[in-house]
Amino acid sequence: xxxxxxxxxxxxxxxxxxxxxxxxxxxxxxxxxxxxxxxxxxxxxxxxxxxxxxxxxxxxxxxxxxxxxxxxxxxxxxxxxxxxxxxxxxxxxxxxxxxxxxxxxxxxxxxxxxxxxxxxxxxxxxxxxxxxxxxxxxxxxxxxxxxxxxxxxxxxxxxxxxxxxxxxxxxxxxxxxxxxxxxxxxxxxxxxxxxxxxxxxxxxxxxxxxxxxxxxxxxxxxxxxxxxxxxxxxxxxxxxxxxxxxxxxxxxxxxxxxxxxxxxxxxxxxxxxxxxxxxxxxxxxxxxxxxxxxxxxxxxxxxxxxxxxxxxxxxxxxxxxxxxxxxxxxxxxxxxxx
Amino acid sequence: xxxxxxxxxxxxxxxxxxxxxxxxxxxxxxxxxxxxxxxxxxxxxxxxxxxxxxxxxxxxxxxxxxxxxxxxxxxxxxxxxxxxxxxxxxxxxxxxxxxxxxxxxxxxxxxxxxxxxxxxxxxxxxxxxxxxxxxxxxxxxxxxxxxxxxxxxxxxxxxxxxxxxxxxxxxxxxxxxxxxxxxxxxxxxxxxxxxxxxxxxxxxxxxxxxxxxxxxxxxxxxxxxxxxxxxxxxxxxxxxxxxxxxxxxxxxxxxxxxxxxxxxxxxxxxxxxxxxxxxxxxxxxxxxxxxxxxxxxxxxxxxxxxxxxxxxxxxxxxxxxxxxxxxxxxxxxxxxxxxxxxxxxxxxxxxxxxxxxxxxxxxxxxxxxxxxxxxxxxxxxxxxxxxxxxxxxxxxxxxxxxxxxxxxxxxxxxxxxxxxxxxxxxxxxxx
Numbered sequence: 001x002x003x004x005x006x007x008x009x010x011x012x013x014x015x016x017x018x019x020x021x022x023x024x025x026x027x028x029x030x031x032x033x034x035x036x037x038x039x040x041x042x043x044x045x046x047x048x049x050x051x052x053x054x055x056x057x058x059x060x061x062x063x064x065x066x067x068x069x070x071x072x073x074x075x076x077x078x079x080x081x082x083x084x085x086x087x088x089x090x091x092x093x094x095x096x097x098x099x100x101x102x103x104x105x106x107x108x109x110x111x112x113x114x115x116x117x118x119x120x121x122x123x124x125x126x127x128x129x130x131x132x133x134x135x136x137x138x139x140x141x142x143x144x145x146x147x148x149x150x151x152x153x154x155x156x157x158x159x160x161x162x163x164x165x166x167x168x169x170x171x172x173x174x175x176x177x178x179x180x181x182x183x184x185x186x187x188x189x190x191x192x193x194x195x196x197x198x199x200x201x202x203x204x205x206x207x208x209x210x211x212x213x214x215x216x217x218x219x220x221x222x223x224x225x226x227x228x229x230x231x232x233x234x235x236x237x238x239x240x241x242x243x244x245x246x247x248x249x250x251x252x253x254x255x256x257x258x259x260x261x262x263x264x265x266x267x268x269x270x271x272x273x274x275x276x277x278x279x280x281x282x283x284x285x286x287x288x289x290x291x292x293x294x295x296x297x298x299x300x301x302x303x304x305x306x307x308x309x310x311x312x313x314x315x316x317x318x319x320x321x322x323x324x325x326x327x328x329x330x331x332x333x334x335x336x337x338x
Numbered sequence: 339x340x341x342x343x344x345x346x347x348x349x350x351x352x353x354x355x356x357x358x359x360x361x362x363x364x365x366x367x368x369x370x371x372x373x374x375x376x377x378x379x380x381x382x383x384x385x386x387x388x389x390x391x392x393x394x395x396x397x398x399x400x401x402x403x404x405x406x407x408x409x410x411x412x413x414x415x416x417x418x419x420x421x422x423x424x425x426x427x428x429x430x431x432x433x434x435x436x437x438x439x440x441x442x443x444x445x446x447x448x449x450x451x452x453x454x455x456x457x458x459x460x461x462x463x464x465x466x467x468x469x470x471x472x473x474x475x476x477x478x479x480x481x482x483x484x485x486x487x488x489x490x491x492x493x494x495x496x497x498x499x500x501x502x503x504x505x506x507x508x509x510x511x512x513x514x515x516x517x518x519x520x521x522x523x524x525x526x527x528x529x530x531x532x533x534x535x536x537x538x539x540x541x542x543x544x545x546x547x548x549x550x551x552x553x554x555x556x557x558x559x560x561x562x563x564x565x566x567x568x569x570x571x572x573x574x575x576x577x578x579x580x581x582x583x584x585x586x587x588x589x590x591x592x593x594x595x596x597x598x599x600x601x602x603x604x605x606x607x608x609x610x611x612x613x614x615x616x617x618x619x620x621x622x623x624x625x626x627x628x629x630x631x632x633x634x635x636x637x638x639x640x641x642x643x644x645x646x647x648x649x650x651x652x653x654x655x656x657x658x659x660x661x662x663x664x665x666x667x668x669x670x671x672x673x674x675x676x677x678x679x680x681x682x683x684x685x686x687x688x689x690x691x692x693x694x695x696x697x698x699x700x701x702x703x704x705x706x707x708x709x710x711x712x713x714x715x716x717x718x719x720x721x722x723x724x725x726x727x728x729x730x731x732x733x734x735x736x737x738x739x740x741x742x743x744x745x746x747x748x749x750x751x752x753x754x755x756x757x758x759x760x761x762x763x764x765x766x767x768x769x
Contacts, residue, residue: 146407149428149456167457171410172432172465182465182488248590254487254517254541256589267588267661274658275616276586279481279511279534282616298616308430309480309510314459 024054026078029098029121038117038132038141041098043076047138048102048114052076055100056205059195060188062222062236064244065321066103067164068156070112073188074100077208085211088261089191097122099186105154115150116168117141120178120186127184129174145171157323164318173315180249187244192219193236222327234331235259237324238269241313257288270299271335278302281310291335300329390415390439397423397448402431409433409440417441420448420474427451430458436466442474445498445528452479460485460515461499464492470767472496478503483529485515491760492516493767494524501531505554507612509533513555517541518591523764525549533612534619535560536577539567541591546758548572556613557582557622558604563589567597568758578611579619579626580604580646583633586618587656587665595634595671598755599641604628605680606645611687623648623687632656635671637755644680648687649702651677653717655710655733667733668711673752675720679704690737694728698742702726707745708737718748 024042028035035041043052051057055074063071077083078096085091093099098121104114119130132141133148147170153163169177178184191214196202220228222237238259245252247260255276258268267273270288275281275298283301294300302312303325311317393408393416395401405425408418414437422443427450433440440462442448452461461479464471464486475498476483483499486492499513513529516522517540528551529536536555539545545567551574552558558574560582561567567583574580581604585594604627613620622629625647630636631654643650651674656667683702686695695702703724707717712731719725729741 144403145410146403147429148403165456167429170406170432172406172434172463173430173458175434175465176432176463179465251487253590272659272661273588274586274618276589276618277482277511277515277517277534277538277540278614278617280508280614281481281511282614282620284615286616307480308455308457308459309508314481315457318457 024052024076024098026096029076029078029096030123032123032125034128034130034143034145036143038119038134038143041119043074043098043100043117046140048072048104048117048134048141049112051100056208057197057201058189058205059197060240061193061195061219061227062233062240064188064240064316065324066316067152067166067319068154068162068321069103069105069115069166072102072104072114075189075205075208076100081208083209085191085209085214087213089193089214089217091186091189091191091209093122093186093189095122095124099189101188105152114138115152115166118169118174120184127178127186129171129178129184131168131171131174133168144168147171147173156319162319166318167316169315176251177244177313177315179251180247188240190219192217193240195221223323230327230331230334234328237327241321241324245313279309281305281312283310289332289335291337292333294329294332297332300325300332303328390417392417392419394419394421395425396421397425401425402427402429406431409435409438412438414438420450422447424449424451426454427461428454428456430455430460430463432463432465433469434465437468438466439470439472440474441470441472444473445475445496448474450474450476452477455480460510463487464489467491468763469493470495472767474498475500477501479510481510482515483510483513483532485512485517486519486522487516488518489516490519491521491764492519492523493764494527495768496525497527499527499529499532499536501533503531505531505533505556505609505612507533507614511535511617512538514538515540516545520544521760521764522546523760523768525768527551528553530554532556533614534617535582538562539564541589544758544760546570546760551575552577552580554609556609556611556619558607560584560619561594561597562586563591563594564597565591565593565595566758568600569598570600570602572602574602574604575606576609577607578609578613578624579622579629580607580643581628582619582622583628583630583636584618585632585656585666587660587662587667592662592665593634594632596755597633597636598758599628599636599638601640603642604646604650605642608645608647623652623691625649625682625685625687626652627682628652629654630669630672632667632669633672634666634669635752635755636669636673637752638672638674638677640676642678642680643704644678644682646682646704647685648683648691649706650679650682650704652706652708654708655715657708657710657733668715669707669717670711670715671752672707672717673720674705674717674725675751677721679721679723688737690740693738694726694740694742698726703744705745716745718751719745720747720749720751722747 076098081094102117134141152166220232243260420442460482467490470493472495501509511534513532513536522545524547530553532555535557536552558577627646627650682704705725725745
């Protein structure tokens with residue numbers, strides 16, 4: 001009998017860890033104090049792979065490349081609150097919202113090891129970006145405002161095995177990519193770039209928002225020729241991978257090179273534009289993009305480099321994105337010479 | 339003039355000796371106003387505000403995360419104080435808190451060493467206002483040395499940024515790099531080895547660069563797409579070009595104007611251009627003293643210029659194709675007076691220049707203008723030395739088609755530009 005009770009108690013404990021939804025702590029999101037442990041927010045049930053039922057998972061049709069890391073994205077909205085979608089597709093989140101993004105790699109056995117979880121918290125004073133690094137035992141993640149580097153081994157889509165020094169950004173670097181006019185802003189959630197793993201996730205997400213301003217328009221998916229022209233896919237890739245800094249209100253504003261919101265001015269896109277502050281990033285080439293000549297275009301040269309003095313994007317890239325480079329090479333090759 | 343060289347990482351006799359010898363042989367007399375070239379770097383500055391907290395960071399293990407966390411946790415008014423020694427860093431550092439002072443024990447003592455840098459486009463990035471950077475060094479960054487963007491009222495004081503292997507194409511682009519900022523003070527710094535510009539101020543307003551040394555960079559000091567700058571009491575030597583004032587198209591801020599270049603020593607800018615091609619400075623001819631391109635109201639006066647193989651002062655238009663209707667490629671309102679010229683122009687290094695030199699008896703005069711914009715844009719030159727126009731009024735004409743004519747000196751100088759005044763809080767830092 002005693003044995004049975006113990007067994008039942010054990011079962012109950014197991015169920016409670018796995019099944020009882022974690023209670024998201026709205027006060028922790030809104031408080032100016034940054035908790036040392038990720039568990040303080042209640043976003044996860046003990047492990048990165050067990051999100052709270054209160055989180056709404058989403059994906060991106062064209063994601064930002066980060067050293068081939070797997071990403072898991074979630075939105076948290078406070079109870080009863082909704083988001084809206086601006087006419088340009090930007091999603092406007094209410095105060096108390098959180099965007100939660102975990103980064104990891106599959107190991108040889110196919111298991112996904114989450115390294116870090118980055119938070120964007122919408123507080124009264126605006127958005128705040130915080131990087132949390134998971135402990136080796138995966139039980140919780142610790143705030144590391146100074147960032148870190150972690151050795152990572154993984155296999156690229158083409159089968160090549162790689163060992164890299166994966167960079168967890170520091171708090172300021174979060175802002176470097178997430179800044180608009182010196183404020184932290186979300187980058188990814190643009191309505192026409194959202195995708196979902198299944199109909200249930202989509203329904204759960206859509207149920208919490210008002211997207212009447214945009215309807216269900218979709219942007220070309222960078223790696224799916226059925227979804228758009230070569231140009232449309234190239235511009236989608238550039239917007240997502242470059243446009244967060246390369247915009248008039250972003251970190252790379254002084255370059256005069258802009259990839260946000262499908263800029264159509266050819267000089268601002270880099271076509272026939274000479275570099276401004278490229279240094280050895282120029283690769284001895286004259287133009288950011290030379291139509292017909294990807295091999296002489298600075299944009300491609302910088303994407304192909306992993307040298308910190310040359311590589312673009314400047315952050316989150318210790319390896320090259322071969323498939324993205326191939327897309328942009330094909331686009332530049334097809335551009336008519338002026 | 340006393341030039342203190344004790345803060346160079348490499349052998350100072352090698353690095354500056356030649357320039358000093360040239361200076362001595364120039365036999366130019368200092369003006370009464372006095373050149374204060376090179377401040378005494380290494381003077382301890384002890385004053386700290388009573389309310390400020392000091393966060394001390396020592397060199398040693400895990401310097402990257404300890405220093406970065408200090409820069410993040412600092413509150414406005416705080417001082418982040420670097421200990422003596424070598425901080426071995428693997429990533430770029432950044433500061434985004436206003437009113438913070440980052441202070442070392444001297445530019446020879448506290449050294450941020452980026453030789454092993456793995457990521458980020460610069461060594462230190464500052465994105466907040468009212469920041470003071472002083473008394474430390476940044477060495478061997480993979481990209482730029484120290485960049486400050488949208489950082490108003492920034493002060494760089496007694497800082498050294500150096501690529502210790504000397505001029506190399508593989509060095510980072512800019513040493514000290516304030517951009518898109520209002521009120522910039524660069525005082526008593528030394529930059530050596532930048533593959534673009536040692537001290538580069540871009541798309542900014544109200545700027546003072548003074549008492550500094552730019553040595554063995556492609557461009558020593560460059561003011562680009564900026565408004566209202568004083569560049570004075572600096573030594574620019576052994577660069578490819580000493581001091582550049584440029585305006586470029588297709589940028590958010592254009593129409594660079596109101597720049598005074600005065601009381602500088604700009605000598606022996608002889609390092610062969612080592613900028614990666616494609617960059618605008620890769621086209622600066624080796625042996626250029628002061629170069630003005632496509633700016634308005636640039637006054638070059640009371641400088642000592644000499645031993646610059648192409649020319650001491652060059653005024654040109656932006657001679658590249660561009661499609662920017664808002665951009666004016668012509669240099670206008672340039673005035674040149676009171677400068678002392680030593681030997682120049684014996685080995686000019688732009689296309690067609692050797693032929694022009696031959697036609698003129700072997701060398702270019704110490705001042706020339708490309709003629710861009712025609713008579714309406716002609717610089718006013720009061721220096722009593724020969725000056726030349728290449729007669730290339732049309733920006734599309736190549737230097738080979740030059741029709742050189744000598745320019746008449748003029749005493750009809752424009753009204754002097756007002757002195758740049760910085761907020762008192764900035765001047766107080768260096769007083």
